[in-house]
Amino acid sequence: MTRIILTEFINLLGGSMRILLIHSDHLKYQTKSKTRIAEKISEEKKKGEFENALVVFTAVEKEDEEKPEEVVLNAVKEINDVFGNVKAENIVIYPYAHLSSSLGSPEAAKNILANLESKLVQKNLPVSRVPFGWYKSFEVSCKGHPLSELSRSITPELSQVEEKTDEEKGEKSKFFILNEGKLIDPNKFSYNNQDLKKLVDYELGRGESSGKEPPHVKIMREKKLADYEPSADVGHLRWYPKGRLIRDLLSDYVYTLVTDRGAMPVETPIMYDLADDAIRVHAEKFGERQYRMGGGKKDLMLRYACCFGAFRVLSDSFLTWKNLPVGIYELSTYSFRLEKKGEVVGLKRLRGFTMPDLHTVCADLSQSLEEFQDQIEMCKKTGEDLDVNYEVILRATADFMQENKDWINHAAAMIGKPVLLEILPERKHYWICKMDFAAIDYLGRPIENPTIQIDVESGERFGITYIDPEENEHHPIILHCSPTGSIERVICSLLEKSALDMKEKAPMLPLWLTPTQVRIIPIAERHLGFATKLAEELRDAHIRVDVDDRPETVGKKIRNAGGEWAPFVVVIGDRELDGAELTVNVRETGQKVSMGLQELIDIIRLETKGMPYRPLPLPLNISRRVNF
RNA sequence: GCCUUAGUGGCUCAGCCGGUAGAGCGAUACCUUGGUAAGGUAUAGGCCGGGGGUUCGAAUCCCCCCUAAGGCUCCA
Numbered sequence: 125m126t127r128i129i130l131t132e133f134i135n136l137l138g139g140s141m142r143i144l145l146i147h148s149d150h151l152k153y154q155t156k157s158k159t160r161i162a163e164k165i166s167e168e169k170k171k172g173e174f175e176n177a178l179v180v181f182t183a184v185e186k187e188d189e190e191k192p193e194e195v196v197l198n199a200v201k202e203i204n205d206v207f208g209n210v211k212a213e214n215i216v217i218y219p220y221a222h223l224s225s226s227l228g229s230p231e232a233a234k235n236i237l238a239n240l241e242s243k244l245v246q247k248n249l250p251v252s253r254v255p256f257g258w259y260k261s262f263e264v265s266c267k268g269h270p271l272s273e274l275s276r277s278i279t280p281e282l283s284q285v286e287e288k289t290d291e292e293k294g295e296k297s298k299f300f301i302l303n304e305g306k307l308i309d310p311n312k313f314s315y316n317n318q319d320l321k322k323l324v325d326y327e328l329g330r331g332e333s334s335g336k337e338p339p340h341v342k343i344m345r346e347k348k349l350a351d352y353e354p355s356a357d358v359g360h361l362r363w364y365p366k367g368r369l370i371r372d373l374l375s376d377y378v379y380t381l382v383t384d385r386g387a388m389p390v391e392t393p394i395m396y397d398l399a400d401d402a403i404r405v406h407a408e409k410f411g412e413r414q415y416r417m418g419g420g421k422k423d424l425m426l427r428y429a430c431c432f433g434a435f436r437v438l439s440d441s442f443l444t445w446k447n448l449p450v451g452i453y454e455l456s457t458y459s460f461r462l463e464k465k466g467e468v469v470g471l472k473r474l475r476g477f478t479m480p481d482l483h484t485v486c487a488d489l490s491q492s493l494e495e496f497q498d499q500i501e502m503c504k505k506t507g508e509d510l511d512v513n514y515e516v517i518l519r520a521t522a523d524f525m526q527e528n529k530d531w532i533n534h535a536a537a538m539i540g541k542p543v544l545l546e547i548l549p550e551r552k553h554y555w556i557c558k559m560d561f562a563a564i565d566y567l568g569r570p571i572e573n574p575t576i577q578i579d580v581e582s583g584e585r586f587g588i589t590y591i592d593p594e595e596n597e598h599h600p601i602i603l604h605c606s607p608t609g610s611i612e613r614v615i616c617s618l619l620e621k622s623a624l625d626m627k628e629k630a631p632m633l634p635l636w637l638t639p640t641q642v643r644i645i646p647i648a649e650r651h652l653g654f655a656t657k658l659a660e661e662l663r664d665a666h667i668r669v670d671v672d673d674r675p676e677t678v679g680k681k682i683r684n685a686g687g688e689w690a691p692f693v694v695v696i697g698d699r700e701l702d703g704a705e706l707t708v709n710v711r712e713t714g715q716k717v718s719m720g721l722q723e724l725i726d727i728i729r730l731e732t733k734g735m736p737y738r739p740l741p742l743p744l745n746i747s748r749r750v751n752f
Numbered sequence: 753g754c755c756u757u758a759g760u761g762g763c764u765c766a767g768c769c770g771g772u773a774g775a776g777c778g779a780u781a782c783c784u785u786g787g788u789a790a791g792g793u794a795u796a797g798g799c800c801g802g803g804g805g806u807u808c809g810a811a812u813c814c815c816c817c818c819u820a821a822g823g824c825u826c827c828a
Contacts, residue, residue, distance in 0.1 A: 267754065335822050346763085354801095354819065409828055428828095464753055467826060553828050572827075648785040675785080683789035697787055709788070716788075751762075751779075 141188050141195050141236075142223040143202070144181040146264055147210040147272040151177050153218075153254055153262040161230035162257035169255055177214035178207050179264055182240075183223035184233035188278075192236050199278045200243045206274060207249065210267075215251040217241055218262075230257065295549040299328060302518065303542035305533045310544070317541060322568040323515045324544055331569060339566050340619035341470035347688070348752045349615070350471070359468035359475030361612075364752045365741050366639040371478065373637055374611050375455055376736035377509070378480040381502060381607055387451030387482055392433020394458065398423045402586045403432055409553070415460045415475075426460040430481035431604070435586040438485060443590035448600065449495050451484045459610075471616035472571060478611040484603040485583075487590065492578055492601040493531050496559075499605045500538050503561050503574035506608045509735065511634050512617045514561035514573065516543040524556040524578075535559065554581040561609070563617035566624055571617050573609030622689075630711050632689045636735035639742075641728060642669040643690040645681045647697040655696045658706075658721065659744055665725045668740035674747045682709070692724065 154171040180203055188195045207215055217237060221227055228236075234256050244251040254260065266272050300307040301324070310328060315321040325331045344350045349367030353360055363371060383389060395417060398404045407414060407425055415426040427433065434452045443450070458476045467473050484499075486492035507514045516539045518532065525532060525547050536543045558577040562570035582588070583599035590600055608614050622631035635641060642662055646655040655671050662669040672681045678695060685693045693709040700706060705718045719727075743749050 272754075337821055341821085352820080358819080413827080461827070464826065466753070466755095466822095466824080469821085473827075555828090645788085647787060650785080677784095677791060678787055680790055681788090686789060693788085695787060699787080707788085 141185060141199060141278040142183040143199065143276050143278060144220070144223060145203070145206050145274045145276065146179045146181070147206075147212055147267045148174075148177050148179050149265045149267055150175050151179050151216055151218075151262065151264045153260050155255060155258040155260050157259050159257045159259065161234075163234055163255055165255045165258075172216075172252065172254065174214045174216050174252065176212050177216045178203070178210060178212040179216045179218055181218050181220035181223060182237065183219075183221055184228040184236050185224050185226050186228045187226075188236060189228050189232045192232065192239065195278055196236060196239045196243055199240055200247070202276055202278060203244065204247065204249065210272065213250065215244060215249055217244075217251065217253040219254065219256045297549070298547045299324075300545045300547070301542050302533070302536045302545040304537070307545065313542070317515070319513060319564040320515045320542060320544070322564050323517070323562055323570050326568075326570055327517065327544060327546075334567055336567055338470060338472065338616075338620065339623035340472070340616050343619045343623065344471060344615070357475055358465055359463060359473070361471075361474065361476075367615075369639055369738060369741055370615060370633075370637050371611050372738055373736050374608070374614055375478075375480075376738070378455065378506075378608055379453075380736065381506070382451065382453045382480070382482050385451070385498070385502065387453040387484075389453045390434070390437055391454060392430060392437065394427050394456075394460075395424045396427060396432045398425055402435070405585060406431070406554075406582070410461075413462045415462050427456065428461045429459050429479060429604075430454040430456045431483070431582070434481070434483040435582055435588060435602075438483070439586045439588045443485065443588070443600070445487055445590060445592050447485075448487045448590060449484050449491055451482055453480070453482045455480050455611075471612040471619070472565075474610075474612055477613075480606050480608055480611070482603075482605040482607065484605065485588070485590070485600045486603060487592070487598070487600060489578075489601055492603055493528070495603055496557075496576055496578065497535065497538065499576045499603065499607070500535060500559065502605075502607050503559075503576065504539070506574060507561065509634075510608070510614060510618065512563045512573075512614075512621060514563055515570070517546060517560045517562065518543050518557075519546040519548065519560070520557040521548050521551045523551075528557075532557075551580075554579050555604075556580050563620070565617070565620040571609075571613050571620065573613055573617060575604070575606050575609065577604040579604055630686070630689075630714065632691055632711055634735075635691055635728065636732040636737070638689065638691055639668060639740060640670050640685075640688055640690045641667050642692045642694060642724070643685040643688070644669060644671045645678060645685065645693060645695045646671065646673065647678055647695065649675075651696045651698075651701060654701055656744070658694070658696065661721060662725065663739070663744070665729075666737050666739075667725065667728050670740065670742065670744055670746060672746045685709075686711070692728070694724075 150173065152171075152173045155165075155169075182199075203215060217240060219233070219237060227233070237253060237256060241251055241253045299310050301310050301313040302308075303313075310324050315324075322331070344367070347366065348364045349370065350361045350363045353362040379389065396403045396407075398407065399422065410428055414428065417424040417426065433454060437452060456479045459479045460476055463473055463475055468475060484492075484495050486495055503514075516536075518536055520528075520532060532545075536545070555577040558575060560572055561574040562572050565571050579602040582602050588600060588602070589597045592598055618633055618637070622633065625631045632638065644655045644659050646652045652671070652673055655673075659669045659671050672684065674681070682693060682695075689711070691711045693711070694706050695709070705720050706724065708717050708719055708724055709715075710717055
């Protein structure tokens with residue numbers, strides 16, 4: 125690992141002292157033989173071992189010879205800063221010529237390093253220096269935390285330290301609250317909406333952490349929706365019938381939502397050949413976070429979204445201006461992202477997840493902006509249908525912002541409440557503008573759900589073209605949109621919301637997503653026949669119903685029905701047998717209501733109107749049900 | 753990936769200065785045929801996360817690994 129980083133680092137050429145800082149559990153070295161430029165050392169310096177050490181691999185370059193004092197001062201400052209941050213116990217200066225391709229003279233280097241050592245000693249720091257000019261064997265074990273590997277170029281300019289980590293950091297984004305066309309400093313905005321405040325706090329990196337477990341994890345297991353699968357990789361779930369039902373209903377929902385608006389469903393492979401240049405370049409942006417597959421002759425990666433499949437379909441299609449805009453939709457069962465282990469949590473962050481992915485090909489920017497607005501409406505609608513509150517972040521590059529101020533204002537106004545606006549100084553990724561919708565979880569942290577992005581790179585990269593009325597070829601602009609965000613995160617949001625509700629009322633899922641909509645409880649065995657007949661009628665009316673036929677007390681069966689969040693519970697005894705109305709326990713209100721069967725059917729039909737339906741894929745009788 | 757904490761019947765947990773593995777819920781059987789949030793009795797169920805070590809003896813002590821939660825970082 126260390127070797128890889130060293131090699132990469134050498135490629136960052138320039139002129140100035142090069143240091144590579146490794147916070148290590150231990151460093152061990154042993155001198156082997158002298159070179160011509162070896163410094164004289166005592167016997168005890170010939171080997172050394174250090175625990176919890178900040179190892180400073182250092183190369184002195186030609187340029188440093190001009191202003192050695194300044195270089196040393198700046199290096200001392202930098203090393204001291206990092207030392208304080210990582211809380212190491214030792215500092216070890218390790219001459220490492222291979223960091224530079226423009227080395228200074230050995231004499232100058234020896235002086236600078238010795239000087240560096242003595243300056244650090246003056247600051248009472250526990251510093252040691254490894255001998256210069258010897259061939260040495262060494263062993264270093266890197267701790268691996270975020271600050272444990274840093275590389276720096278130290279220049280002679282006073283207190284100017286050029287930071288060169290793996291990721292070149294440019295200018296920072298600017299954040300505003302955008303409300304009714306006005307930009308307001310997030311720190312000065314008076315928040316009526318606590319969810320927006322939580323989102324802003326989190327985005328600006330000052331969300332407080334309560335150290336609690338997100339409640340949806342417990343609920344998803346308790347309700348037998350899903351569970352971890354220990355025999356798979358971390359972050360891959362097994363889904364039980366009730367969870368699978370909810371997933372299927374959500375899939376049906378998004379399918380209808382997008383196809384109603386003209387998108388065409390496709391299905392594409394889950395793995396791609398990295399020999400394809402476009403795929404490789406696009407995939408490289410995802411860096412370490414891809415699942416790779418070897419085995420055969422090909423180097424394959426598992427898809428992290430449907431982009432590749434959609435782009436390949438589009439680039440092989442013959443598109444004309446008459447076709448545009450055109451949407452291609454796919455539900456990625458599954459998408460794969462090799463998230464870091466510590467980042468994987470419940471339904472919120474997975475390595476294998478299901479993402480509705482809509483790609484819309486637009487002729488030009490103005491067409492894409494129009495489509496974008498339609499998609500804002502679509503995303504808003506999902507929040508209403510799922511009964512989840514979204515807060516919105518609008519992100520744009522400075523250029524885009526400049527040229528499309530009115531549109532930005534209009535897009536924000538469509539949300540109908542203040543939104544967080546991030547302005548990026550320059551384009552970092554493939555998009556120039558995106559809108560993210562986030563639900564806020566029980567612990568006040570965002571769950572990133574729907575998203576819309578304007579992609580200005582992929583058209584060209586993947587060779588997607590269309591013909592305009594004059595028969596000229598153009599690369600289109602492509603919108604990426606997930607109207608709900610990943611199916612798992614939707615369920616996550618619903619469960620987190622129910623945990624919040626629990627403080628005030630009985631938690632439940634939206635009626636159209638609830639596995640058991642009506643639970644029928646016969647009091648004694650002689651009521652079972654009537655109960656079953658009733659259940660069959662409800663089932664024929666496309667209502668998910670079951671019968672608790674177990675020989676238990678009514679009290680216990682009521683309690684169990686509550687535990688399953690059944691929105692309607694009907695108790696059947698002699699009174700009902702005699703033709704009286706049904707007594708229905710309504711979970712939402714906690715009331716017992718008398719009504720006829722048809723009335724119950726109508727209530728449910730009305731509340732689930734326009735939403736997808738699937739039958740309950742479980743035995744009608746609870747006694748026959750598998751306990752997962 | 754790193755730091756911290758945890759892993760004991762299906763679930764929630766007790767036991768943990770080493771000496772035969774416990775409870776409640778759930779499951780099964782029987783009794784009870786009941787009217788709105790746990791009826792009664794009995795029974796079964798455990799490689800104490802995995803591997804190695806220390807010891808006459810390990811759920812318990814030590815080391816490594818796996819898994820989970822929290823934190824750091826990150827979701828292009």
